[in-house]
Amino acid sequence: MKKLLTGNEAIARGAYEAGCHVATAYPGTPSTEILENVSTYEEIYSEWSTNEKVAMEVAAGASIAGARSLVAMKHVGLNVAADPLYTIAYEGVNGGLVVITADEPGMHSSQNEQDNRLTAVHAKVALMEPSDSQECKDYIKKAFEISEEYDTPVLFKVTTRICHSKSPVELEDRVEVPIREYVKDTKKYIMVPAHSKIKHIQMEEERIPRLQEFSNTTELNKIEWNDRKIGIVTSGASYVHAKEVFGDTASYLKVGFSWPLPDEKFREFAAGVEKIYVIEENEPYMEKHIKAMGIECIGKEVFSVCGEINPQIIREAILGEKPEEGYSMDVIAPSRPPALCAGCPHRGIFYEMSKHKNKIHVTSDIGCYTLGAMEPLNVGDTVICMGAGISAGIGFDRVNRIAGREKKVFGVVGDSTFFHSGMTGLVDAVYNKSNMVTVILDNRITAMTGHQENPGTGKSISGVESPQIDLIALVKAIGIKDENLRVIDPYDMDANKEAVKAAIAAEEPFVIITKQPCALIKDVMKRRANLYSQVNQDKCRKCKTCLRIGCPAISMKDNVVSIDTTMCNGCEVCVQVCPFDAIESFGEEVK
Amino acid sequence: MTKSLLLVGVGGQGTILVSKILSEGLLEEGYDVKMAEIHGMSQRGGSVTTQIRFGEKVYSPTVNKGDADVLVSFEKIEALRYIPMLKKNGTLIINEEEIWPLPVLAGLEEYPEGVMEEIKEKLDHIVSVDARKIAEEIGEPRSANIVMLGLMVKALGIDKIDWVSKIKHFLPERFHEANIKAFERGLSL
Numbered sequence: 001m002k003k004l005l006t007g008n009e010a011i012a013r014g015a016y017e018a019g020c021h022v023a024t025a026y027p028g029t030p031s032t033e034i035l036e037n038v039s040t041y042e043e044i045y046s047e048w049s050t051n052e053k054v055a056m057e058v059a060a061g062a063s064i065a066g067a068r069s070l071v072a073m074k075h076v077g078l079n080v081a082a083d084p085l086y087t088i089a090y091e092g093v094n095g096g097l098v099v100i101t102a103d104e105p106g107m108h109s110s111q112n113e114q115d116n117r118l119t120a121v122h123a124k125v126a127l128m129e130p131s132d133s134q135e136c137k138d139y140i141k142k143a144f145e146i147s148e149e150y151d152t153p154v155l156f157k158v159t160t161r162i163c164h165s166k167s168p169v170e171l172e173d174r175v176e177v178p179i180r181e182y183v184k185d186t187k188k189y190i191m192v193p194a195h196s197k198i199k200h201i202q203m204e205e206e207r208i209p210r211l212q213e214f215s216n217t218t219e220l221n222k223i224e225w226n227d228r229k230i231g232i233v234t235s236g237a238s239y240v241h242a243k244e245v246f247g248d249t250a251s252y253l254k255v256g257f258s259w260p261l262p263d264e265k266f267r268e269f270a271a272g273v274e275k276i277y278v279i280e281e282n283e284p285y286m287e288k289h290i291k292a293m294g295i296e297c298i299g300k301e302v303f304s305v306c307g308e309i310n311p312q313i314i315r316e317a318i319l320g321e322k323p324e325e326g327y328s329m330d331v332i333a334p335s336r337p338p339a340l341c342a343g344c345p346h347r348g349i350f351y352e353m354s355k356h357k358n359k360i361h362v363t364s365d366i367g368c369y370t371l372g373a374m375e376p377l378n379v380g381d382t383v384i385c386m387g388a389g390i391s392a393g394i395g396f397d398r399v400n401r402i403a404g405r406e407k408k409v410f411g412v413v414g415d416s417t418f419f420h421s422g423m424t425g426l427v428d429a430v431y432n433k434s435n436m437v438t439v440i441l442d443n444r445i446t447a448m449t450g451h452q453e454n455p456g457t458g459k460s461i462s463g464v465e466s467p468q469i470d471l472i473a474l475v476k477a478i479g480i481k482d483e484n485l486r487v488i489d490p491y492d493m494d495a496n497k498e499a500v501k502a503a504i505a506a507e508e509p510f511v512i513i514t515k516q517p518c519a520l521i522k523d524v525m526k527r528r529a530n531l532y533s534q535v536n537q538d539k540c541r542k543c544k545t546c547l548r549i550g551c552p553a554i555s556m557k558d559n560v561v562s563i564d565t566t567m568c569n570g571c572e573v574c575v576q577v578c579p580f581d582a583i584e585s586f587g588e589e590v591k
Numbered sequence: 592m593t594k595s596l597l598l599v600g601v602g603g604q605g606t607i608l609v610s611k612i613l614s615e616g617l618l619e620e621g622y623d624v625k626m627a628e629i630h631g632m633s634q635r636g637g638s639v640t641t642q643i644r645f646g647e648k649v650y651s652p653t654v655n656k657g658d659a660d661v662l663v664s665f666e667k668i669e670a671l672r673y674i675p676m677l678k679k680n681g682t683l684i685i686n687e688e689e690i691w692p693l694p695v696l697a698g699l700e701e702y703p704e705g706v707m708e709e710i711k712e713k714l715d716h717i718v719s720v721d722a723r724k725i726a727e728e729i730g731e732p733r734s735a736n737i738v739m740l741g742l743m744v745k746a747l748g749i750d751k752i753d754w755v756s757k758i759k760h761f762l763p764e765r766f767h768e769a770n771i772k773a774f775e776r777g778l779s780l
Contacts, residue, residue, distance in 0.1 A: 310653040
């Protein structure tokens with residue numbers, strides 16, 4: 001039976017059919033739906049891990065214990081998981097171990113567009129790149145076999161276009177693969193220098209040459225001979241874009257198994273075509289390798305390292321064809337950046353911080369609250385990566401003190417991000433006597449990636465009740481004193497005000513925990529469905545204070561301020577900031 | 592012949608659901624189908640786009656500039672933003688709803704006037720509708736996207752496919768009646 005599946009759904013289906021037993025991940029666009037879909041198969045133990053490093057280690061442990069295991073993450077997550085990856089590469093596997101990296105050429109929702117094929121080279125792990133959903137499923141099954149046959153983790157690279165594109169997939173049944181016996185083997189699984197030295201030599205002299213041979217012969221690296229004037233070496237989504245442009249008018253070397261690269265196939269292909277173009281997104285990975293072999297080819301001379309590739313880019317780069325003249329409009333559309341939702345619990349504390357802009361710096365982090373840096377709130381000086389909201393704040397605060405700047409640093413982090421890699425930063429802040437303020441925005445969900453459970457929500461990935469990690473007790477255990485801790489409802493503007501004021505005055509590490517669930521959680525939406533606020537036009541003086549909180553439900557049209565009551569959830573932040581008591585609340589909570 | 596559709600709207604308008612229904616129906620009809628969506632931060636009020644390509648054999652899921660046979664816009668200025676993706680003489684199906692983006696709400700930018708006039712002056716093939724109003728008449732404001740589906744099916748001439756069963760498949764039962772009505776209204780416009 002054929003079904004339309006996204007790449008992510010197909011990967012999950014492939015893991016199921018391959019007899020996978022353990023799957024782990026930390027959510028991150030565009031990879032999130034992989035584990036969400038895997039978790040629907042009860043044959044596979046699935047978990048949201050605390051972060052990608054933990055996810056990788058859980059999967060590695062499961063592999064050593066004998067199970068086919070899978071771990072999924074977005075590209076930057078692989079940086080977090082790099083430590084275990086580089087060493088598990090030495091150890092090898094017992095049950096097959098597949099590591100999925102979902103890269104983001106074009107950065108639709110990421111902070112960089114690193115090309116993780118280069119990680120495979122550096123870590124010396126086998127690398128696979130499917131081109132569509134059917135291949136996602138087929139390759140995953142193959143990846144487990146390769147992992148077991150060659151005793152190596154397999155890095156499985158997909159990109160946004162593959163993860164989030166649907167194409168037809170033939171479904172098959174699951175084949176049960178029994179959990180392998182675990183035999184204690186300290187030389188293989190305990191990486192102390194004496195053992196690592198042997199493993200590294202084995203890797204170089206045995207495993208890699210075998211993988212090289214496999215790469216040269218496998219059908220995953222496939223030559224399609226057509227017209228031989230143009231030969232295209234390509235992989236991943238670039239393959240389907242190239243086929244769209246050239247169809248059968250060019251020959252292709254489609255590289256599906258891309259570390260080690262298939263040297264012999266490159267030579268065979270080069271001997272059979274007049275001119276080689278290498279079409280690959282981001283880094284000139286294959287191109288440099290081919291050129292180093294002494295084979296002439298054209299790649300980044302005509303393609304950019306930045307952004308995605310699409311058929312039009314290929315047409316222009318190789319055929320010199322400009323896009324067809326379309327329509328151009330004289331009226332310009334205003335931008336539509338993502339924004340904190342109506343009723344978002346982050347709004348109140350961000351508005352309060354925005355009033356102290358000349359007294360504070362704000363080191364922000366990855367999550368919905370990154371959007372607090374957008375106009376009109378405009379709160380945020382830095383965003384680097386998960387956890388840096390706290391740790392970068394420590395460094396910022398230290399330099400402010402050295403330079404004699406009278407400014408306080410507020411580090412902002414979400415609940416899931418705090419568990420992910422914020423906790424270690426807070427330990428550092430206490431241990432090294434930082435003077436910074438940590439604001440933990442506990443909205444009881446991992447919101448930005450589409451509502452995943454996390455250690456603070458009391459539920460597992462499959463919705464089963466789980467112990468809830470107590471944020472307040474944790475923060476106190478780390479060493480935050482009672483007088484330096486505020487636990488507040490961020491819908492309460494007086495509480496926000498007091499907390500920010502006390503934090504600015506504090507001379508020790510200070511923590512504010514805001515507690516209010518994400519407005520988009522189903523139960524919250526149900527409970528608050530009848531709540532809304534409205535502008536009393538008799539009292540409104542058009543001072544626009546309410547517009548400065550950046551709520552998408554509030555607008556001013558024809559000099560009349562109004563609130564879209566279908567969007568409004570009655571959070572009452574606007575009610576409290578209005579200096580003329582012109583906004584009134586209505587409705588009752590649904591019990 | 593491969594056809595390229597581009598659906599654009601604002602997070603929460605249900606463009607992705609419509610794309611799913613459309614793709615499944617086309618697949619069942621025997622077409623090769625590829626659909627791509629970009630929805631990273633869409634739930635936070637950003638633009639959402641989905642691309643559907645169907646035909647005998649489709650390779651790339653990507654619709655390029657000046658390449659879309661049909662552009663379906665669920666909001667006025669999103670149409671403006673994406674019209675350069677439309678083929679010359681391509682068809683625009685537009686929901687005349689206005690959803691103000693935050694910079695407009697905050698008074699930093701202005702929602703342009705005369706959008707429809709500009710579009711009507713430049714384009715030859717336009718189907719415009721107030722889908723939200725129709726959906727409200729039906730009594731289910733959230734079925735505006737299915738009104739748009741009806742319009743699309745008509746414009747593409749793919750009304751032989753059993754869309755009603757597809758709608759039923761993708762929506763909870765309590766929404767069936769209103770959405771089937773919405774679909775039929777769209778189809779009849």
